[in-house]
Amino acid sequence: MPRSRPGALRAARGTHAGRRPPAWAREAPPTDRLSPAACGGVHWTAGARTYPLGDLLRRYRAFLRSPGSRLRLTAAVCPAPYCELDNVAVVRDELADAYRSLPPESRRALGRVLRLLDAEFRRRTAHDRDACATDWSGNPRPWWHRRLYEGW
Numbered sequence: 123m124p125r126s127r128p129g130a131l132r133a134a135r136g137t138h139a140g141r142r143p144p145a146w147a148r149e150a151p152p153t154d155r156l157s158p159a160a161c162g163g164v165h166w167t168a169g170a171r172t173y174p175l176g177d178l179l180r181r182y183r184a185f186l187r188s189p190g191s192r193l194r195l196t197a198a199v200c201p202a203p204y205c206e207l208d209n210v211a212v213v214r215d216e217l218a219d220a221y222r223s224l225p226p227e228s229r230r231a232l233g234r235v236l237r238l239l240d241a242e243f244r245r246r247t248a249h250d251r252d253a254c255a256t257d258w259s260g261n262p263r264p265w266w267h268r269r270l271y272e273g274w
Contacts, residue, residue: 163228185210194272
C-alpha cells in the first residue's frame with residue numbers, strides 16, 4: 123500500500139482537528155473578552171482575515187452602544203476598503219467569516235460573545251419587511267442584512 127502524503131493526511135483530518143495553536147499565538151495579547159486559549163486560536167488564524175477580529179468586535183459594540191432605544195443601520199457611502207465597515211451588517215459578515223475560520227475552542231468562545239451581541243442587535247433594530255431575502259446570486263442573506271436602514 124503506498125504511503126499517504128502529509129498534505130493529504132492533514133486534509134483528511136481537517137484544518138484544526140487535534141492541533142493546538144503554537145506557543146507564540148497563545149502568548150499574544152488578549153482579544154476582546156476571549157480566554158487566553160481562545161485568543162491563541164484567533165491570533166493563529168489572523169492571517170486569513172482582512173480585518174483584525176478585535177477591531178470588528180469594537181465596531182460592533184460601538185454600534186450597540188449608540189444612544190436611543192431603536193437603532194438603524196447606515197449604508198457605507200465610500201467604496202474604500204475600511205469605509206465599508208461603517209455598515210454594521212458588513213462588520214457582522216466579517217465576524218461570521220472569522221467565526222467559521224477559527225479552531226473549535228476559539229469558535230465556541232467567539233460564539234458566546236456573538237450570541238449576546240446578536241441578541242442586543244435584534245432587540246434594538248427593527249426587521250425590514252421589504253428587504254430582499256436573497257442576494258444577487260439567489261443565496262439567502264443573513265438576518266442582519268434584513269434590518270431597517272437609516273433613511274429607508
